[in-house]
Amino acid sequence: MARKLSLRIWRGNQADGGLQNVTVDANEGEVVLDVIHRVQAEQMNDLAVRWNCKAGKCGSCSVEINGKPRLACMTQVSSFGDEETITITPLRAFPVIKDLVTDVSFNYKKAMEIPAFEPPVGMKPGEPRMQQIDVERSQEFRKCIECFLCQDTCHVIRDHEENKKSFAGPRFFIRIAELDMHPLDILRNRKKTAQEEHGLGMCNITKCCTEVCPEHIRITDNAIIPMKERVVDEKYDPLRWLGSKIRKREGML
């Protein structure tokens, strides 16, 4: 039940490039990555595309399909109309390398800027005792497959190159939230640095990160907004501030 599929694939590099039309067979049940591979094997041997597991678990095949950031392996060909041309471009928030492959090193730089997990001093392996309900919030964020679609869609950096230096992006806000909610982590300044160094305040919670997340992590509701509220606790709430001073004086903290 093969059908002919019209694709427009962006080909090129940083110097130049554009959309190229190509027609390819598509079989029942196939995903966009399958037809990209068919184009690669039959018509464009040197077409560059990243992919690994082809099962939505590694987050490598992030591209934009009809303008939407998506995993090519999780996008069914049948979700498009018979006459529809499918346009596939590289991620538009990052520098392009070649064809559908972009330079995502920004994300690895940002990962380096988030202080690592810090267990209690003197705690030995095997000693930790944590309740399931205490680890579940952080576990949700650890589902992240680092496809960086949230980073790609986030207008703070997608539309403003100059913000990249001061904004960590949704993927790393969930990392900060994961650590701030981690039952064992002892670093106490994560809220402050989230706001002052990682650009949490730049987020205007327009939720595109949540919309594109293939793991359905509730990035905005469960990580960014709770972190914003925690930041308010520390920085913007005079009553909380007063309360913490009093508790400190009374030795309760």
Place this chain on the structure above:
Amino acid sequence: MATGVFSSTRAKISQRTLRTDKWWIQPLVIFSVLILFIIYATIRAFENGHYFAEPLISPFYSPCLSAACETGSSLLGQPFGIWKILGMTFSPALFILIFPLGFRMTCYYYRKSYYRSFWMSPPACAVAEPHATYTGETKAPLILQNAHRYFFYIGLVFNVLLTIDAILAFKDSKGHWGHMSVGTLVLLANATFLWLYSASCHTCRHTIGGRLRNFSKHPIRYKAWTIVSALNHKHQEFAWVSLLGVAFADFYVRSVSTHLFTNLYFF
């Protein structure tokens, strides 16, 4: 100097977006509904009349605090005299509306809606925004969004008052208890929606348990947090229902007050 998706290092694509779906419908609808609400609310706030039809009071005016208020509409008395600005009587609604307005303006859901539909920042996901620079909520005035929790607290006070208004609506127009009308239901629904909107609020979720590190040490707050979290999934829906609910309650009271129709009593 081109920035964003037109930066020199990015893939050269001339379109602002390649989305083929009707992405503009949602911001357009939200923009239109909010604008209509604002127009209606503004007219009603300045109308300074037809907000009370014993025992029903419009949520736009309750609790009517000014000495200019209609008899019977001031639940908490009339601590303020008649205010005049430039010789015009200051509508008591203006003092009331500031608070729900502040609550909704700083609400995490409404922020998303109006940043998208009014400010187009961004208009929709993966659609390039028209602004040259962007600083988010880091500077004044938007840094004031962080005051959301205070509006939430005040909002709770209003929820209590409007609930009392709904209970008072179990009276008849002569002040006798034990009756119920369509108006009672309207005010009850309004109060319920507002409670749901407040209870599902992100700040509420944070206050009730979100700020805890170890849920297992606070089992009751954890239980409450799981309930609020479930409601929080529906915050968007509650935000709209409660907004339309308030407008409808006001419209209902006004209609009864202007004798457009009669408030039908069940008993």
Place this chain on the structure above:
Amino acid sequence: MTNSLERHKYDILVIGAGGAGLRAAVEAREAGLSVAIICKSLFGKAHTVMAEGGAAASMGNVNDNDNWMVHFRDTMRGGKFLNHYRMAELHAKEAPDRIWELEMWGALFDRTSEGKISQRNFGGHEYPRLAHVGDRTGLELIRTMQQRIVALQQKDAREHGDAESHIKVFAELTITDILKENGKVAGAYGYRRENGADVLFEAPAVILATGGVGKTFKITSNSWEGTGDGHALALKAGANLVDMEFLQFHPTGMVWPPSVRGILVTESVRGEGGILTNTDGERFMFKYIPDVFKDKYADNEAEADRWYTDQDNNRRPPELLPRDEVARAINSEVKAGRGTEHGGVFLDVSKRLSAEIIKKRLPSMWHQFFELAGVDITKEAMEVGPTCHYVMGGVEVDPDTAAAVGVDGLFAAGEVAGGMHGSNRLGGNSLTDLLVFGRRAGVGAAEYVRKNPANPVSDASIAKAADRVQAPFTRSGGENPYALHQELQEVTHNLVGIIRTRNEIQSAIEQIADIRRRSTNVSVSGDRQFNPGFHLAFDLDNMLLIAESTAKSAIVREESRGGHTRDDFPGMNMQWRQKNNIASFDGTQVNVRQQPLPVLPKELFDLFDPHELEKYMTAVEMAKGGSN
């Protein structure tokens, strides 16, 4: 070319950034050395993320009868006693420590009610033993290791002013050759996939942690990276591959639609009541219960169905037989013409369970099929068949140091190393294998480097390696690497797949040789910048060596054991249990010889019930009672 060559010097080069490679790198860095980590794809995308079930370690959190001895026994039993006993012993003893330390690096496993790490049951493990995080344990492991590397880099940034002063990750880089000088490892040569630029690494020790070989086969659960690079690099560097005939075929991989071909359908689908039927509608597994399992598995549908609600008074359904039995049964049905047109059988949960319960108990399976394949498993059956999942064979290593036998300075850990799992791997043992032997490789390599400092690479070696990388571009009009790869996959799938016979393997050996001859004439179009055709040219070369090793090992082992089934030799052979097949490369072809399997020492021998050992060992071996 050599003038502009990008050069790096490190104490240790780790090839592969999955669980084993990263664990090795952490250990080497903590020993004070500088480490380069090579990933073929982006950092954190390694195939380790695909592991679902969990990591087996006898922590005894759920059942405190568990200990390393029980785990050791289970592992040996699973491997049909062809395992290198010392590897199985080290693995069983050290696995709990390796899991616990992950927690100190931020991992969040699912918990027991006491707050300890929860452990789940899995096939072949006597007690609940698999530490897990839902069904994404592999992701948790790789992310934890990745974040541990970042933590060490942050520490280096504080102490040395440069995060990459002691550990640097080279993403999207392919290693094409291991370089040796004076008979010892001196470094490695490769190219950046991004722009095709050549890179030279000088390092006295190289740790291979490249994972598996699945892409040699047509239907596989492995990603494109599983092309046996480390196996081939080791062979070419003069190391040996042990028992390459043993490949684990997971019985239930998707065979249709093509978009999900090879992807695993977890065992729990059968555990929750999924039944296997052929195109005649027959529930065929009842025909395939081996005699040794007759007392544990139901021989009629009524009893099998009752088991789901009453496990104490009924025998298990035959769908829950060990992986190799189920895989063979499906294969037989398909070969007998009772399979689907796509070469599979039906696996159905929709008839037994309600849609609601399926979604609740098998959430990720439901999502996987719905989103990847558009198949709603609550309404229709899945089409499944055996998929190449794991290679038990691999580089012959010293168990304690992970040093490759025969090549000074070369180490191997994880799936690329052989011996640990014998003829068949137990589910859950691979994740702890990565950690235990990844760490040991790090220690082993660090000790080696202390005694054997830098070994400079000669210009002649560089020139030779550079020529090899350039070669595909110097030819034109040659063979298409994609076509050759497909041809190879057909040969391995049809002739050295799950069921083998002498004639078929012989034919495979000839056809593989033919493809290899033609592959020397592969040419690629385009330039060196991120060119998948170019990349495949090198992967293809590796896969051909693997296929040859597998076929040549398979043809000599005249018995059926674990992941090697010979139709012409259906039973286990006690003589063959005492032998490893050792494959080596002489520059033109792979040669296979036999080598005695190390004998169980007495104290480990005594851990077993002699009646069990009698099924595997000769009277002579039994009389000896292990070595002293």
